[in-house]
Amino acid sequence: MFETAELCSQIDKKDYKKQLPELRAGLLQAQFALSKTNTPVIIIVSGIDAAGRGDVVNALNEWLDTRGLETIALDSLTDEESERPYYWRFWRQLPARGRIGIFFGGWYVDPILQTAYQKMKKAHLHEALTLMRRFETMLVEDGALILKFWLHLSKQEQRKRLNKLQKNPHTRRSVSERDWKHAKLYQQFLEAAETAIRQTDSGNAPWLLVEATDWRYRNLTVARTVLETLHKHLEAQSSTTRKSANSKTNLDTIDLNQRLDNKQYREEEIPPNLFSKEKISDSKTILDTVDLNQRLDNKEYRDELETYQGKLHRLAWAAYQKKCSTIIVFEGWDAAGKGGAIRRMTQVMDARLYRVISIAAPTDEERAHHYLWRFWRHIARAGRVTIYDRSWYGRVLVERVEEFAKDKEWQRAYLEINDFEEQLVKHGSIIIKFWVHISKDEQLRRFQEREQIPYKQHKITEEDWRNREKWEDYTIAVNEMVTRTSTHFAPWALVAGDDKRFARLQILKTVCERLETVL
Amino acid sequence: MFETAELCSQIDKKDYKKQLPELRAGLLQAQFALSKTNTPVIIIVSGIDAAGRGDVVNALNEWLDTRGLETIALDSLTDEESERPYYWRFWRQLPARGRIGIFFGGWYVDPILQTAYQKMKKAHLHEALTLMRRFETMLVEDGALILKFWLHLSKQEQRKRLNKLQKNPHTRRSVSERDWKHAKLYQQFLEAAETAIRQTDSGNAPWLLVEATDWRYRNLTVARTVLETLHKHLEAQSSTTRKSANSKTNLDTIDLNQRLDNKQYREEEIPPNLFSKEKISDSKTILDTVDLNQRLDNKEYRDELETYQGKLHRLAWAAYQKKCSTIIVFEGWDAAGKGGAIRRMTQVMDARLYRVISIAAPTDEERAHHYLWRFWRHIARAGRVTIYDRSWYGRVLVERVEEFAKDKEWQRAYLEINDFEEQLVKHGSIIIKFWVHISKDEQLRRFQEREQIPYKQHKITEEDWRNREKWEDYTIAVNEMVTRTSTHFAPWALVAGDDKRFARLQILKTVCERLETVL
Structure with a gap:
């Protein structure tokens, strides 16, 4: 599965600088249009250690309007959380309609890690994944848009990065014992991730594998995918709203109608295809x-x-x-x-x-x-x-x-x-x-x-x-x-x-x- | 879950005789109309021992045209079957488009029994049910119509039946040691069944719980549900076909179009509601x-x-x-x-x-x-x-x-x-x-x-x-x-x-x- 994310895809500095302004303007526009709709957007940024999940989340925070945005980074369970069912921590953080929630790792972190460490059995991973799929389906059926990014590095590249981070006195602290321990389990980690991605990669809530070696390519790919998906969604939605506008009579009910239209549209929508031609035309393929x-x-x-x-x-x-x-x-x-x-x-x-x-x-x-x-x-x-x-x-x-x-x-x-x-x-x-x-x-x-x-x-x-x-x-x-x-x-x-x-x-x-x- | 199937629902002899001719004529007509479509129909008749699964299957065989019908009763795995993945036995028996396949127990028998006997752990049951749900979803997305019946008896009623069967010299042989062994595990069996039904009761492939104490009520309820579901499906399908007929130009492509329409329709269809007003108006409710x-x-x-x-x-x-x-x-x-x-x-x-x-x-x-x-x-x-x-x-x-x-x-x-x-x-x-x-x-x-x-x-x-x-x-x-x-x-x-x-x-x-x- 990860072969196509080890192609040394990159974007050079000049190209990056050229693309960025338009991309940022587009993101802000789309976000503004989104805020007028009834769609909550959930973006999950996950991936392996040192792939730059934090950088991607920071970039999105920089490029989007933070007033319509929450970033949710969950650490180990708090007292409050451990006294409630596991999903409570996610429910309480879900973005409202019209807003964007960026989940650092999302609900995927724990099960993948525990499986890699063999603390979770395959059958239980399966159960956990079923729960995730149902959770996501429920949200999507209710009108949410879910986008999931997996940032990938090859084993060599991960080691190289960790070494580099450790050598630099400014970044040394960000590399912990735990990171090296995880890195040793690279293969097990990848296998667990593959299972998780495969079982939860539905048309409703698709995964996008992103090659994370080149940071410009990585950040641009994530941001462009967010933009394109928002565009598609908003377009389809406005066309349905226009269609139904003709049959509206009571102004008071517009809000409700819009919400229903939104859902109606989602139910008929063809899921976004994240591997579409536009997406990879300027990048390499596995061949x-x-x-x-x-x-x-x-x-x-x-x-x-x-x-x-x-x-x-x-x-x-x-x-x-x-x-x-x-x-x-x-x-x-x-x-x-x-x-x-x-x-x-x-x-x-x-x-x-x-x-x-x-x-x-x-x-x-x-x-x-x-x-x-x-x-x-x-x-x-x-x-x-x-x-x-x-x-x-x-x-x-x-x-x-x-x-x-x-x-x-x-x-x-x-x-x-x-x-x-x-x-x-x-x-x-x-x-x-x-x-x-x-x-x-x-x-x-x-x-x-x-x-x-x-x-x-x-x-x-x-x-x-x-x-x-x-x-x-x-x-x-x-x-x-x-x-x-x-x-x-x-x-x-x-x-x-x-x-x-x-x-x-x-x-x-x-x-x-x-x-x-x-x- | 089973409370509503212990209401002593019954239909008296006169009423049964009155309803039967129309029902049978309707079934044959619907089956004939079905044979012209691209829809395969899968009927699963499951339930607890002595509830009369065999009788129901026999009744359907009698009332439908057996030329468009297969009955599939699977026993323990054959040599041929055990040399292939488990679902091979079901795939090879699936009805073709336009035909009806009646599965005796379907894919539900084994996991439920094994869970009742504690030979299967909960996590594995969960895994097996996920597989079933996906299997059914796949078939439904491809245009199939799936109906699942669970025939229920209270514990007392089951014992009464088994005793009666054993006393009668003609039916004595049909009661085995195993039946009594199962009956002893009534509660465990029911709990496993509840889990299975709950986890696989989707709009795509709904379950209908049928109270099986009165045979007339039982057979009529199953047959009427089959008929109503077929009707709804055929109606919706013909209306879509009519709609799209206007845009047809090439006669050669009609067949293909019809199939696509059929699927199109299914994707937008509201799942049949098996607890609808018509269904229970003449029977009791839990209240x-x-x-x-x-x-x-x-x-x-x-x-x-x-x-x-x-x-x-x-x-x-x-x-x-x-x-x-x-x-x-x-x-x-x-x-x-x-x-x-x-x-x-x-x-x-x-x-x-x-x-x-x-x-x-x-x-x-x-x-x-x-x-x-x-x-x-x-x-x-x-x-x-x-x-x-x-x-x-x-x-x-x-x-x-x-x-x-x-x-x-x-x-x-x-x-x-x-x-x-x-x-x-x-x-x-x-x-x-x-x-x-x-x-x-x-x-x-x-x-x-x-x-x-x-x-x-x-x-x-x-x-x-x-x-x-x-x-x-x-x-x-x-x-x-x-x-x-x-x-x-x-x-x-x-x-x-x-x-x-x-x-x-x-x-x-x-x-x-x-x-x-x-x-």
């Missing part, structure tokens, strides 16, 4: 991290292929004996070489052990069910390998880009897919997911080759060319897919596909390594 | 169970009052020392005697220990928040007694009846209120809830008395007379309120209020008894 120059010469390839194919042959039998199912998912650009990579695996496995399922348009029967039904029905018995050539991710790739699925449909699919995969993993399956990446130039070369070589002509269609035109849209979809569905139990592997030999081996190796760690 | 003839003579009253007031005095101090908070909620008809009963308690408690909060129209500040905010803010510190003269239940009583709240708002309030009270109880508070009941005649007598006695005139307003006209609507609202919010951790007590002395003592006794069991 930029793939080094497409990686190559393998033929000799090396032959040797390694033999080694790993032999391994896979043995591992497939071992998995069968241990009744451990393996699910391998292939997604990637057209002509990225998925088929060739799959064949390198199936060549060496016993035909009774594996099945390759190619996903094309659904059948009539499949169309008559929920879109996940067709994948549930294909789940293999224990100990088998199932290879999907394209998969349920079509929902958030082709169906999103081609608008076969409505916004709401593909947006809720991330949660549904994560739930689906979690059930598989909890049952003991291994899930390995590949995005096979190639450059746009390499795709062109392969398309042209396919058109020229007679026995490859069936592999290239008009549709491939059409898809190619939507490269940008797909890139955005892939970036969001990896952000939202790369989980600790079913991570994505990005494969450098410009060199077919390199790609095939990377895939074989990854499969073998995952199987080896589990078996 | 019919209150024996209003109960009286207490003055001598007896004086003696007992002294005893229990003394007790309450001591218990309030004991609760304070143990830091155990008590929340006492008063709801009831106008002039039912809430104020007098409250004074009999406050007379004897130390003023530092209690607070009486009268709930009238919200303040401006309160209106600027979620409706529960005003109650959260009043939560007292540990060890105090808080008495609410009217409460958060206004949301599902006056706000519902007077249409101050929209249907969606009061319908989702049950879940919100249960969550709220559960948090209080988990934190160690005791919640005692009274509905003070009087007859309509007695209310009239008191109203007239108030109008005649000068110092009581301020207690009677035009509004009281207006409320009185809505007696029926309030009765329905009270019945639903008790059904949905009488939980094992915060049950309702219905007080017979026609005799003020009797009512006051019943209340005092109940409070003392609840405090005694906890302290």
Whole structure:
């Protein structure tokens, strides 16, 4: 999940200075317009230590009008608080309609920390998250706007920061023993955070992952998201108010009507999509991290292929004996070489052990069910390998880009897919997911080759060319897919596909390594 | 929760025979209309042993066209099933669009039984219920219609049935050792069921509690609910289709459009209210169970009052020392005697220990928040007694009846209120809830008395007379309120209020008894 927040995204000083005045003016305007509505706004700024949560909160306080704003930083429970149910501390701090409440960490801090420290069991974390989701849903149904930011740093970057803070005599005091203790649990902390984010990332109250390495990028991304979301909300609201204004007769009831309209609107609203084109057009995507120059010469390839194919042959039998199912998912650009990579695996496995399922348009029967039904029905018995050539991710790739699925449909699919995969993993399956990446130039070369070589002509269609035109849209979809569905139990592997030999081996190796760690 | 399913509701033979032909014709028509749509229908028939789940399923099979119907009765996991994630068994049995699937017990059987047998911990039950809720939400968002029936029998009635079945040589075999074992755990079973129903009773996929003592009432109630829900759904759907038909140009796309419309409609639909007026107008409500003839003579009253007031005095101090908070909620008809009963308690408690909060129209500040905010803010510190003269239940009583709240708002309030009270109880508070009941005649007598006695005139307003006209609507609202919010951790007590002395003592006794069991 955090891969897309380790892309070294940054904004340079000049650009920052250029963007800031307009942004600040926009924020103040939006805040003023908000104060005339019945919408309370809740902004949660959370993230890992040293990522600069305080700086972000300070920036928002500086850029917004503090008269319509509260900042809520909660420390350990007070006497007063501990004598009441846990949520009392949040209820008493909720912003009124028309106001903004910025929660430092929000209700997420405790459960994540306690899980990282293994003081809270998984089942109890689950319970706590359910409570959070219901709390947020209740507020949103009542008209609130909730925005949640998670500021991320890589492990290295976090250490670097802590060291730097400690060396500076002015900031030394801000680094405590506890910070170093937390830092040691980086991995556990991240895993708990991932679970929390995944389970509470609803259309109602979405999370935005923010890369926090560059402070300008970080602060600007948060502020711009706040602004855009406010804009969208205010716009939609004013259009509904205008619509209903015609039917108003009694001036006394305007206030009430407005409130009802506001809610009405919220119920029909399409949740803000925080990964939209505008948002990332000027920043990097996860695909930029793939080094497409990686190559393998033929000799090396032959040797390694033999080694790993032999391994896979043995591992497939071992998995069968241990009744451990393996699910391998292939997604990637057209002509990225998925088929060739799959064949390198199936060549060496016993035909009774594996099945390759190619996903094309659904059948009539499949169309008559929920879109996940067709994948549930294909789940293999224990100990088998199932290879999907394209998969349920079509929902958030082709169906999103081609608008076969409505916004709401593909947006809720991330949660549904994560739930689906979690059930598989909890049952003991291994899930390995590949995005096979190639450059746009390499795709062109392969398309042209396919058109020229007679026995490859069936592999290239008009549709491939059409898809190619939507490269940008797909890139955005892939970036969001990896952000939202790369989980600790079913991570994505990005494969450098410009060199077919390199790609095939990377895939074989990854499969073998995952199987080896589990078996 | 189950109180409203122990009212001895029944339908006599003649009435049953009269209603049946029309009902059956209606069911077949609705089913035929359904088959032309893209809606899959899922009916879950669950309940306690011997309540006649099988009979209900048989009746539905007899009355519907079995060609568009599947009945799914799942036993213990098969080999095939145990090799896949748990939900695989349900996915493979889901009905296609236009068809009906009747699930015997559905996904609820196992978790409830295992919790009753203490093989499943509360936290895991919670996790399982979250999974169910998500599963159902996913299907509903995709266009499915889900109806869940819980057939209820009182403990006595269950025993009577099992005995009768065992005595009859023809049915003896259907009663197993296991049935008796389950019956012994009646209370645990009911508590687990209550939790499951409460946590999964959403507007999307509502539960209907059915009193199963009289088979005619039981079968007819289930079938009528199925019919009404189908009707509502089909009507709403056809009106949307008609609306959008005007904008259609391409005949080929009709099918797709219809499906989208269908979903569109579902997203905006007000969830079916299974406790609607039509449903209970010919049956009893929970208020019919209150024996209003109960009286207490003055001598007896004086003696007992002294005893229990003394007790309450001591218990309030004991609760304070143990830091155990008590929340006492008063709801009831106008002039039912809430104020007098409250004074009999406050007379004897130390003023530092209690607070009486009268709930009238919200303040401006309160209106600027979620409706529960005003109650959260009043939560007292540990060890105090808080008495609410009217409460958060206004949301599902006056706000519902007077249409101050929209249907969606009061319908989702049950879940919100249960969550709220559960948090209080988990934190160690005791919640005692009274509905003070009087007859309509007695209310009239008191109203007239108030109008005649000068110092009581301020207690009677035009509004009281207006409320009185809505007696029926309030009765329905009270019945639903008790059904949905009488939980094992915060049950309702219905007080017979026609005799003020009797009512006051019943209340005092109940409070003392609840405090005694906890302290």
